[in-house]
Amino acid sequence: MYLSTQNRKWLLGIALCLGASVLAAPASAQEDEDKAVKGGKWPQASLRAEAAAEVPHDTVKITLATEISDASQAAVAKALSKTLDSVMGDAKGDPKIKVSSGNYRLWPMSNEKGKISNWRGRGEIFLESTDFAAASELAGKLSDRMPIDNLAFSVSQQARAKQEQALMTQAVKAFTDRAQALTDALGFAHYTIRNVDLGGAGAQPYQPAGRMMAMAADKASVPLEGGTEMVTVSIRGSIFLHSTQK
Known part of the structure; x- marks a missing residue:
């Protein structure tokens, strides 16, 4: 079909208008909202x-700790490992108490001349439970080999x-x-x-550590009572x- 020059210009103008209409489509709801704001x-x-x-606190975590000193690093490591293995073996068995290893450290001690005079070692075992009575009793039984060093009350994740x-x-x-x-x-x-x-x-949970230290003296279980937490x-x-x- 033959289109005159005038008709082609007319159709081109319509096409340009339609393109402009598409480009000027209504803004999205988010754009309208942003403009309004x-x-x-x-x-x-x-x-x-x-x-x-x-x-109220429903969980207690008791830290058992021991320190050993000897002339050689090997002797300290051997004695410390023996104590930790022994206590860990006796601590496990009660499903109500979670038992885990804590910090383990060996370090040299120096004399006044700056030379190593002996070695020291420290190891920890954690007892964690929602049964305060069971945890207290177990800590008392183990305190002759690993005294109670600290405790913390908390609210369980559940x-x-x-x-x-x-x-x-x-x-x-x-x-x-x-x-x-x-x-x-x-x-x-x-x-x-x-x-x-x-x-x-x-x-932060309340930590009455001093009260627990009394358990180490006579290996008797002491009733534990936690505080509260906001x-x-x-x-x-x-x-x-x-x-x-x-």
Whole structure:
């Protein structure tokens, strides 16, 4: 089909207009939202809320330690290994108590002339359990070879996770209540959440080490009583404030 020069120019103009229409297609919802925020249509506000609970310690970790001194490094290493193997063998067997090796170290001691006079060695074994009575009794039995050096009470991962799950609901409610209160106080119609970050934290466990040291004297098991720990769930986020109803 033959097209005159005038018709070709007319068709080319239509094609250019269609191309411009495609390039000028409506912006995405995110682009519209970004433009609205930059233009001040939807003000933003940052908020923080948290929920906390005092949780009793349900786990104890007892550190057994021994130090040995001798003239040679080999003699110290041999005696230390013998003690650790013996205690480790006697400690295992109770499924309620987790037994693991701790720090192991050998180092030289020098005299006033700077020469090595003897060697010292130190080894540790950890007893960890949610059964305080069983852990106390076992530590008392082993204290003649490896005295109790330290202990720490804590909240187990299972108990912490369970508590944080319950606190999350409370933290979310506190966040939404605060967001609604801010919206009402500033005279806006409603709000929408832009982003939310969830976090959690716990305090350091209480460590009454001195009380445990008394167990080493007579190998008697002493009732253990842990303290408490604050488990916290916090929510940080930002909201859009809308001046019109949904």
